[in-house]
Amino acid sequence: MRNIGLHTGVYILGLAMVWLVQIRTFAQRAILTIDVNNKGAKISPSLHGIFFEEISHGGEGGLYAELIQNRGFEESNIPPGCSLDSGWIIPPRIPHFSSNAVSDWKMKWEAIGQWPAWSLQTTGKAKAEVSLSSKQPLHAATPHSLQLDIKAADKAGSVSVVNDGFWGIRVDKGESYNLTYYIRTKKFSGPITASLKADDGRTLASYTFDDAKSSSWKKYTCILKASDSDSNAKFHLTTNSPGTVWIDFVSLFPVKTFKNRPNGMRVDLANYLADLKPSFIRWPGGCFVEGISTESAPNWKRSLGPLTERPGTYSPWGYWSSDGIGYHEFLQFCEDIGADAMYVFNCGVSCEMRAGVYSPDEKIPGIIADILDGIEYAIGPVSSKWGAVRAQNGHPAPFPLKYIEVGNEQVGERYAKRFNIFYKAIKEKYPQLEVMAAMGIAHLHKPTVNAISKMDIADEHAYKGVYWPMIYHDWYDKYERKDWKLYVGEYACNSGVGSGNMMAALNDATFILGMERNADLITMSSYAPLLENINDTDWPVNLIRFDNAKSFARISYYTIKMMNENRASVNLKTDLKLAETEGSKVPLYTGKIGLSTWDTYAEFKDVQVLQNNKLVYTSDFVNHRNEWRTEGGDWKVNDQALAQTTEGAWPMAILSDRSFDIYTLKLKARKTGGPNAFMIPIAIQDNNNYLRAHIGAWWNAVSAFEMVTNGTDAMVTQPVRLENPIETNRWYDIEIRVNHSSIECYLDGKQVMVYKEPRRFFSIAGLDEKTGEIVVKVVNASNEEYTTRIELKGSNPVAIGKTITLSSEKPEDENTMEAPVKYTPIERNFTGYKNDFDYSFQPWSVTILRIKQNP
Template sequence: MPRTARTGWRAGLTATALLTAAALVPAPAHAEDVTDYAITVDPSARGAAIDDTMYGVFFEDINRAADGGLYAELVQNRSFEYSTADNGAYTPLTSWTAGGTAQVVNDSGRLNARNRNYLSLGAGSSVTNAGYNTGIRVEQGKKYDFSVWARAESGSTLTVSLKDTAGSLATARRIAVEGGWTKYKATFTATRTSNRGRLAVATAHDAALDEVSLFPRDTYKNQPNGLRKDLAEKIAALQPGFVRFPGGCLVNTGSMEDYSEASGWQRRRSYQWKDTVGPVEERATNANFWGYNQSYGLGYYEYFRFSEDIGAMPLPVVPALVTGCGQNKATEDDALLQRHVQDTLDLIEFANGPATSKWGKVRAAMGHPKPFHLTHIGVGNEENLPREFFARFEKFRAAIKAKYPGITVISNSGPDDAGAIFDTAWQLNREGGVDMVDEHYYNSPDWFLRHNDRYDSYDRTGPKVFLGEYASQGNAWRNGLAEAAFMTGLERNADVVKLASYAPLLANEDYVQWRPDMIWFNNRASWNSANYEVQKLFMTNVGDRVIPSKATTTPDVSGPITGAVGLSTWATSAAYDDVKVTSADGSTLLSDDFSGGAAQWRHSGAGDWSVQDGQYVQTDTAAENTMVTAGDPAWRDYDLRVKATKKSGKEGFLVAFGVKDTGNYYWWNLGGWNNTQSAVEQAVDGGKSTLLTKAGSIETGRAYDIRIEVRGRQVTLFLDGQEWGRFTDDKPAEPFRQVVTRDARTGDLIVKVVNAQPAEARTAVDLGGTRVASTARVTTLAADQDAVNTETDAPVTPVTSTFRGVAPKFTYTFPANSVTFLRIKQG
């Protein structure tokens, strides 16, 4: 249904004029019948039931989310296990400064078989730890618990102190040490607040140290080996229905071999839960996929305990012995696969078994005799080899179902929202009768605005969807708005989408491997992103059932695809030649064989472009997105032809069209994703999404003939004279979205509306005759689309108010760039 009243005169305006007009034209004095949108609710229809576990959180040890983050340990590299296997810049003394004689030793005198390194200190020597970020954070009057495993001759003494450049931060402690490896403890009370503290341990005699630790006494719920309180409280405030752990790429990357004495307890091992339980000093450290060391101090027991503490369902994910995240390897070692299957069965026993069972006894010894009530488990993560993955997944599922038939076993659909891997994985999952499929995607805000209806057409009788990782590409308010619009579609399809979690959860601002992230922090503070505020608003106002509703839409004024053309590379050297652009009527718009140089091309700055032997060549194999462009941004309805040759590097080459500027374009990415697939991607305001994808690679040294035909909003692509694919980009980025749910506990109708445009939306709301109270409790998030929450400023913050004009039919004006929830009591 078109927008009412004003639609006629607005329909012919450009997008800019449309928004400007909407902002400038005031509502008439008697404008009750003049509205921009209409929402119609049908209370007689039965919508999808929404599970209590609909929304949850996804935790991965990325961006220092665990050590230096949620895990409250303040000492970095506490067991001297850092290695070049973790990071090329690491040594066993990374984060430590030694005074006097200090040497990291790995010999038979070690603390235990897994904690192999220890520090040998000479008499009169000391070591000082710098912690994370700017240093160790302590607050005046608060207590901090120190511990160390030490070995020394009888009569030896350790002096332990907290200090910064201004002096002491607490009274020093003297610890008498004698004999073999023993754990010693002390407590500090901070006399000053500092963000730059250092922990120093000095010895008057020869001594050996390991597991040097400092914890704030005030951890979340005062748990031992606990969590940083402010971060845990922010997660708890979301009221998540589940916690997915221990990660995504972290799960199924690294070596699939076992630890052994012969390998020196080799690192870069895939994440295995048994490495992470038991006494912390006996847990094996490991190389983190994201480029640092993971201590496993935050392990499976702590994940289960945290889930229980916040009332969330635990949802662990185990490796399926098929790598993903840009790696393509599947184990052929059946004995190793069976061992992992048994490890998964043991994990379920650890979580749910009685305290008398083998692994239930381990849980009980750690302090939790009662079961953790595990009901769901994921197998694998973003595998690029769907058939190899599914063959192994079936072995896990068969074993789990045979012993624990009540467990929901979750499969996945690879790393993208569409394409050959996705389609094959879903076909196998459907044919195999899988319980649930984990989908992942990170796309532009524009993609999320366009795909609100993604799950409308999913098979209602097939596997359910676990949307385990999703986010639009940024932490500005425009990203939060787009995600909110998409979430209304998730709720409308709650019979298909049973679980959903934004990802990633945490980012230490000084150790970032991935953006965007939900919660940001440093050693002294934490703050909510705009995306967090959206998630919290939805997660704390879910409701129990969808009440079917419809809304009018915004006129589509997108017009044909227009733009210049471009050439680019990504971690590759490539050569281009014979570029020709002709209009639909056959006239030549651009012709360049580079015999006279490259004067027609504009270079954005990245990469090293030059004309060599009559070709335009980019030679920097480390540079990413080296785009050069030519032509007019107003071009439309044209053919682009070019010859491209990969010379060296990781990927293929990229040919762009519809180029408006550096952040808005389309490109055909041939040989992307480490030269494993090709795709058409669209960039909108810098965020990219995939429109079409196929598996395949590009050969080095071979010249490819490329032709791209643009007609209106339809694009056809030809490779070496053969049609490679086509698409029509005609799906509007609808800025006005809504969903209505009912909360059985309170009796509220919850009207949830997203207005992702810089103009207010006066809206007629028809509740279908439902008797309601005259007031509504309103929560609004509204800000400029470019607004970003920081440590010192939070422009995206919820505002609560009361609206006193509710009736079975009423009008409400939703602010520009806003997410609004109205909780209305039914009469």
């Protein structure tokens, strides 16, 4: 989806803006006072969970251990309810759920050919053709098979159908792989050899089926044991006999899966999730649960039963999921890692950020009946209809289903009315379940809340740019307390932080401190997205990255892990006082000034810079146009103004040879066309690193300060709604006051917004009532040590304790495939402290102190 103007933080990319941080080179000191006898809110044991969605091939080709892509030859299917037009998926053209207007949204069709991931290979004089067949299907739910017509083949010339796997197949020497496939044949009498081969021709494993012929569908299985290793192998089915062979459901699994379950999970990725010790798992989405049409949305019943009968689900992220991780497998995985299950169901509305098509209200009773059946499958007695099906599937005991969420990121009064119906029906039959309401793609949506009669938990989402959690560290302190709790179902610092660096972890840690401090309100949270196959990145920043052979967890993963493992049971009153030396008077926003737009035509004139109330620069675009270097866009001098006359993102004009620190920038600006208004870059280090005031963003509705880092942007202040949209062909007076550690923006003499340099040091403390330990959590997001006086009020003298520190040399440091555990927590013991002691917290660090008291 294309964003116009200011981003919300949901679909923004970014890298860490180090230069703004590193110029703070002064010493730091803090005083942290902890009142051990002043207890606050209890901290929920369910605070940290995980959220799995089929995005970036996180499941298919990732957590799901299946090695064959397009195993059922169904991936050239158009998603149900949709049509195909000139390479684009077109959802039903009916009104959007929220706006009632028909959306023109469409989605690029990513399928490659009729049999994605498969190819035909011949050797010698062999000749063959392949086609997609729907005759005599293996099962009506999966109607296609691959038809192989072998015209000529002999010992000197063979025919193979080859599967690429998911960007290659990892094969490990000595390991075994379970193969299953189905064939039927006509005028074919020869053997078929199944093999794993490297690109250099090495055969890594093979097995020959001598009796591979049958006029009706027949299942073949074997174990392939690898004699060698390769990380980019391919799977071959080979024959040297003529005739016709229909092939379907070719499946290859490592024998070793997580908990050694058939149809199981990839061991390394499942262990990452288990090691987080999540309280719950949210599944299956996310946008995945919404679908791009209501017909294409996932349904739990379609994901049950024999794998050959599961038609699959098309992900809104552009690929097919086989539904191998179906409803039963999800519930089983929750049980396997000791987590409660949270099932999210489609409430009859497709993704509102896409087409937003929906089922009419008269279909709601059917949706209710379906979800009640799903709950019964999970926790109903074996004497019930669906409880009996669960038992037949090998699990008589109930699964740990505890939470039900009604839709994903729906919002508004219309959704609230639907939610009320679902809530009543679910609670009447299953009062023990907690039912959650969606709140859209951002924070708590008050109109939705006000229209909901009763809910147990509200699910808000919080994707944020770099520094937002630090600037708004007290965000949740200001929330009203009601008769429901808050679940931050998707959160991440995902812009301005590379693909997930130390600065991301510092922001995520600060955000977690805010949630934990507000434990009376926030009882659950989950980072998102969870998993990313690096060959298909649908989201800028993800928690765990992998390919078919390797994997690693980002620094934020270890941040969440250490926060959860050292979760106190109750908050303690904590007072943090910060002091800075005279070195802090160094100006923070030194750099060049500029002019810019976003998909908007605009003119700028009368640019002035004042320092100490003295005019130090004034523009003359007619006689001194060359003072301004331009990149992108189409810049022209129009009368006395510099005009940008084309659409596009971030064309810039920069005053080349002048740099300023503390100053006031004044100019006039006029919008001449386009959806947005003006951007005024300041503190420019180069074309790709600067701050900017964005006036009239989000389709000319709001203003905010944004940070651009290595050419990508992140919002660093809350958007401020304009009193009136910026008018076309009207001149506006803009004034930017760049102070020592803050920036003010004025429009026609009225202050619009302020950016303040964020704090870099944060702390909370709590008591672990099981061990009696005081747990202190500290984030130092500066490039200096914070020497901190820790004062424990009401505590016995400290006898022994330990520190857990996660740090790096630079904020842009990241774990990588080549160095997967370079930045992980380090644990040390310390002894001999008294009630008051000094501790120096490292630069760029998250630290936990566990302080034991003498009895």
